[in-house]
Every structure is written in structure tokens, then in C-alpha cells.
Amino acid sequence: MNSQIDIVPVTGKGELNAFIDCAYRLNADDPNWVPPLRADMVELLTPGKNPFHEHAKVQLFLARRDGEVVGRISAHYDELALAQPPEQGMGPGTGNWGMFEAVDDVVAAALIARAEEWLREQGMTRVLAPISLSVWEEIGLLVKGHDHPPMLLMGHNKPEYEGWIEAQGYETAKRLFTYDLDVRQGFSPLIERIISSGERSSKITVRRVDKSRFDQEAAICIDILNDAWSGNWGFVPFTEAEKAYGAKKLKPLILEGANMIAEVDGEPAAFMLSWPDINHLQKNFNGKLFPFNWAKLLWWLRNPQDAGFRVPLMGVVKKYQNxxxxxxxxxxxxxYIRRYAVEKHGAKRGEVGWILEDNQGMVAIADAIDSQVNREYRVYGKTL
Incomplete structure (x- = not known):
């Protein structure tokens, strides 16, 4: 344990592969960790493939002890995040680190110190972490819910990380929750009356996303999102390249009946996305689609059965908020999504989130439908 720890920047393909492999090796003994697809990790971290890199600077680091990789971390800052109002969490001088893995507290301390050093060299004065790599990907450290696997696009980490990070002077900046819901049960009479009232209104139309017009529908949802979330903590707007990239990546997950757009007086006013949880299938892929896993995944996505559904994103335009x-x-x-998921796909549970701890409107909705917090993530802050 007293051997020297070397923190080295990732500079080539071999080191990038070692960076990616580190997570698979260090989490191999965790039955609730879901290996991400390796091809997705390469794409996420490669400039020219992921448009995040067009407005961000990223440096990856590996930790080695006696020649063995014993940890990793990314340090990065996003020009679009730097341009946001400071009262919304990001803002000038705010950098991030993420993609964090370590075998012990000594390695963790060395990795975090190197990430902080790099951020200072870039002119950053504070850090929010872990964020891997943007707020639209994996954000926060899991501090509650280690006893079950995450749904798609949610992080999972060793419980020890909480103490290791806090030991480096980090304090909680924001808590994020996911809510678990038994979708086989209908809602309370009060909620049913609210829904029936909306169905009788000539002003309101709630419709399924039309996949034959996918590009237009995706643009509607993202435009609502950029408007609805623009005042939220941590918000960073999508670029046009990111809109196209995200739509292309997520299209295979779109089941028309599980994704809704609401219109008021004929104008788009709200949207809600719900995706079948591919993690329970992907868990056994060990990060690989080939030679046969790609066919299993595509076949399952044609008509997923007994799947959980996650609601990762929803938004209501500002004029109707509050x-x-x-x-x-x-x-x-x-x-409408609940009915579809149960009747068409035999769904038993749903997950809503993440939701900011102080998003009173969404927390109230989650409480009203009798969902329960099943996972808590924590974003930490520190002055550099």
C-alpha cells in the first residue's frame, strides 16, 4: 500500500482502452453494476464522435501502482456551462471531474488532487463533481440504492466512494432523486378526476410521439426542454449538433406509446419521454454487442416484455409552469404511458428521475402518484 502512485494523462488509444477497462475490472464483483457498452464509452470519450467535445475540454487520467491500473478520473470544463448564471449552479470558473474509479482511499485522493490541479491550470476556481461528462449524461454519486441495479443512463458506484470524496473537502451541492413506482396500480381518485377533467377540455390534446416524423418530434421535445429547464440548477443548453446526435442515439429506444407530447390550443406545451430499461438485458453483455448480443437487443426492443420503464425527461413550457x-x-x-406500458409490455415498475431535491413541482407530482425514492445521487462542490 505504500508503493508510489503515478497519475498519468491518457494520450493514446492504448491508454484510452485501459481507462475504459478500469471500470469493468474494479466493478466486476458488484452484482448490481451494469457494464456499459464499450463502444458507447469509446464514442463518449472521443472528440469527433461526441459533440460535447466541440464546446468542452477534457483530460483523462489513469492511476498506476507498481505498473497496474488502480483508478481513473476525467477532468473537464464546458464552455456552455461557464456561460450560465452562477446562481443556477454552473457559471464562470466552474469545472468538473467524473468517470471516477479507485481501488482505495489513497488512490482516490491522488486522482482527485490531480483533477483539481488540472482544473486550476485551466483557470477554474470551483468544481462540481462527479459529472460524467455532462449534466445530460451520468451526474452525481450514488449514495442510496446500492442494493439494486440502476435503470438505463443512471450511474452506479461503490458505497465507499462517498467517504473518500468527502475526505477531500467536498460538500453536498445538490441532491438528486429517482422515484420507484408500481405501474400495475392505478392512481388515486383525485388524480383520476384531474386526468378526466383534462380529457374533457377542448384546449388540451395529449398525443403519442409519431415515429414517422421522428426528427420533427425530437426537435419539439428538445425545444420544450431548453425552455422548461432553462432556469433549473445545472442546466446547460443543447447545441444543434447535440440535438441531432442525441436523437439518433435514442431513436431505437422510442416506443410511440411510451412517449407523449401535450398541446394546449394546438401549440406544444409539454412532453414526457419513457424508455424501456435495457439494463436488465445489457447486464449480461459484459459491455459487448458482438457477435450475438446486438441481435438479442434489437429483437427485444421490437416488443420488450416484463420491462421496467424509466421517465428520464419531461418538461412544461415556462408560460404554464407553476x-x-x-x-x-x-x-x-x-x-397514458402507464396504461401503455402495462397493457402492451407487461410492465410492473417504473422509475421517474432524476429529480432535483428542490424541484417542488416534480417532487409534488412524484408524491401524488405514491412513488417512493429508491436512489439518491449527490453532486459535490468545492472551491479550488
Whole structure:
């Protein structure tokens, strides 16, 4: 344990592969860790493949002890995040680190110190972490919910990381929750009356996403998202390249009946996305699609059965926020997705989130449908 720890920057393909492999090796003994697809990890971390790199600077680091890789970390900053108002969490001088893995607290301390040093060299004065790599990907450290696997696009880490990070002077900046829901059960009479009232209104239309017009539908959802979330903590807007990239990546997960757009007086007013949880299938892939796993995945996505569904994103345009209409639209979309998932795909559970701890509107909706917090993530802050 007293051997020297070397923290080296990732500079080539071999080191990038070692960086990616580190997570598979260090989490191999965790039955609830879901190996991401290796091809997705290469794409995420490669400039020219992931448009995040067009407005961000990223440096990856490996930790070695006696020649063996014993940890990793990314240090990065996003020019779009730097341009956000400081009161919304990001703002000038705010850098990040993420993609964090370590075998022990000594390695963890060395990795975090090197990431902080790099961020200072780039002119950063504070750090929010872990964020891997942007707020639209994996954000926060899992501090509650280690006893079950995450749904798709949610992180999972060793419980020891919480103490190791806090020992380096990090304090909680924000808590994020996911909510678990038994979707086989209908909602309370009050919620049903709210939904029925919306169905009788000539002003409101809630419709399924039309996959034959996928590009236009995706643009509608992202435009609502950019408007609805623009005042939220941690918000960073999508670029046009990211809109196209995200739509292409997520299209295979789109089942028309599980994704809704709400219109008020014929104008898009809200959306809700729900995706079948591919993690329970991908868990046994060990990060590889070839030679046969790609066919298993595509076949399953044609008609997923007994799958959980995750609601990762929803939004209501600002003009209707903080109104009864906003919650009415949300309840209507949730109920329509619930019915579809149960009747068509035999779904038993759903997960909503992540939701910011102080997003009172969404927390109230989650409480109203009798969902329960099943996972808590923590974003830490520190002055550099």
C-alpha cells in the first residue's frame, strides 16, 4: 500500500482502452453494476464522435501502482456551462471531474488532487463533481440504492466512494432523486378526476410521439426542454449538433406509446419521454454487442416484455409552469404511458428521475402518484 502512485494523462488509444477497462475490472464483483457498452464509452470519450467535445475540454487520467491500473478520473470544463448564471449552479470558473474509479482511499485522493490541479491550470476556481461528462449524461454519486441495479443512463458506484470524496473537502451541492413506482396500480381518485377533467377540455390534446416524423418530434421535445429547464440548477443548453446526435442515439429506444407530447390550443406545451430499461438485458453483455448480443437487443426492443420503464425527461413550457395546468398535463402523460406500458409490455415498475431535491413541482407530482425514492445521487462542490 505504500508503493508510489503515478497519475498519468491518457494520450493514446492504448491508454484510452485501459481507462475504459478500469471500470469493468474494479466493478466486476458488484452484482448490481451494469457494464456499459464499450463502444458507447469509446464514442463518449472521443472528440469527433461526441459533440460535447466541440464546446468542452477534457483530460483523462489513469492511476498506476507498481505498473497496474488502480483508478481513473476525467477532468473537464464546458464552455456552455461557464456561460450560465452562477446562481443556477454552473457559471464562470466552474469545472468538473467524473468517470471516477479507485481501488482505495489513497488512490482516490491522488486522482482527485490531480483533477483539481488540472482544473486550476485551466483557470477554474470551483468544481462540481462527479459529472460524467455532462449534466445530460451520468451526474452525481450514488449514495442510496446500492442494493439494486440502476435503470438505463443512471450511474452506479461503490458505497465507499462517498467517504473518500468527502475526505477531500467536498460538500453536498445538490441532491438528486429517482422515484420507484408500481405501474400495475392505478392512481388515486383525485388524480383520476384531474386526468378526466383534462380529457374533457377542448384546449388540451395529449398525443403519442409519431415515429414517422421522428426528427420533427425530437426537435419539439428538445425545444420544450431548453425552455422548461432553462432556469433549473445545472442546466446547460443543447447545441444543434447535440440535438441531432442525441436523437439518433435514442431513436431505437422510442416506443410511440411510451412517449407523449401535450398541446394546449394546438401549440406544444409539454412532453414526457419513457424508455424501456435495457439494463436488465445489457447486464449480461459484459459491455459487448458482438457477435450475438446486438441481435438479442434489437429483437427485444421490437416488443420488450416484463420491462421496467424509466421517465428520464419531461418538461412544461415556462408560460404554464407553476400552474394547475402544468400538473394536469403531467398526470395525463404519466397515466397514458402507464396504461401503455402495462397493457402492451407487461410492465410492473417504473422509475421517474432524476429529480432535483428542490424541484417542488416534480417532487409534488412524484408524491401524488405514491412513488417512493429508491436512489439518491449527490453532486459535490468545492472551491479550488
Amino acid at each position: 400552474s394547475r395546468l402544468a400538473s394536469q398535463l403531467a398526470f395525463m402523460m404519466i397515466e
